[in-house]
Amino acid sequence: MPVVDSVLVVAAHPDDEILGCGGTMTRLAREGYEVRIAILAEGISSRYAHREDADPQQLQHLHARAQQAADKIGAKELVLCKLPDNRLDTMPLLDVVKAVEELVARFRPETIYTHHPGDLNVDHGVVHRAVLTATRPVSGQCVREVYAFEVPSSTEWAFQAATTPRPAIFPTLAPPKHCARSPHVGAALWVCRRWKHSN
Numbered sequence: 705m706p707v708v709d710s711v712l713v714v715a716a717h718p719d720d721e722i723l724g725c726g727g728t729m730t731r732l733a734r735e736g737y738e739v740r741i742a743i744l745a746e747g748i749s750s751r752y753a754h755r756e757d758a759d760p761q762q763l764q765h766l767h768a769r770a771q772q773a774a775d776k777i778g779a780k781e782l783v784l785c786k787l788p789d790n791r792l793d794t795m796p797l798l799d800v801v802k803a804v805e806e807l808v809a810r811f812r813p814e815t816i817y818t819h820h821p822g823d824l825n826v827d828h829g830v831v832h833r834a835v836l837t838a839t840r841p842v843s844g845q846c847v848r849e850v851y852a853f854e855v856p857s858s859t860e861w862a863f864q865a866a867t868t869p870r871p872a873i874f875p876t877l878a879p880p881k882h883c884a885r886s887p888h889v890g891a892a893l894w895v896c897r898r899w900k901h902s903n
């Protein structure tokens with residue numbers, strides 16, 4: 705039985721995963737990869753002065769829409785970790801790292817897509833740091849490749865955007881069924897880590 709390559713997308717908020725690599729996920733799912741999505745923060749609760757003031761119905765609706773989006777792109781599973789929205793920097797980084805480590809241990813992905821480290825949004829930066837820590841290249845590590853995606857109105861809004869190296873990968877995506885044009889280019893990706901090992 706052939707081994708199916710496993711891909712995990714680790715995003716901070718509902719919609720980041722689609723904005724960042726929705727096209728790439730769709731292509732990978734169609735090519736037979738097992739694509740799973742983990743969204744660490746709950747979303748929208750940062751719009752309220754206190755997290756507990758967030759409207760539970762709105763949160764429920766947001767999470768239902770995230771599940772619909774995951775189904776649409778052919779993801780095998782969506783995990784909502786429901787950590788505090790836009791307040792990940794108030795948690796010990798270790799706790800976020802452990803959340804990612806649990807996902808890695810559970811799904812054993814070979815490839816992870818996550819946020820660019822220089823984004824303006826604080827949660828995006830925390831998630832990137834947690835992923836790199838959780839996937840450090842030690843013995844037994846299953847993750848071989850880590851890529852960073854851009855999120856419009858966050859990545860390019862950061863002060864250091866002008867000095868950030870240009871992305872290394874521009875994945876091609878299949879054209880829509882009704883369109884005879886050649887494949888178009890998907891969202892840009894940065895290579896964060898690539899390594900090979902024999903275990």
Ligand SMILES: [Zn+2]
Nearest residue numbers: 716717720825
């Ligand atoms: Zn976000």
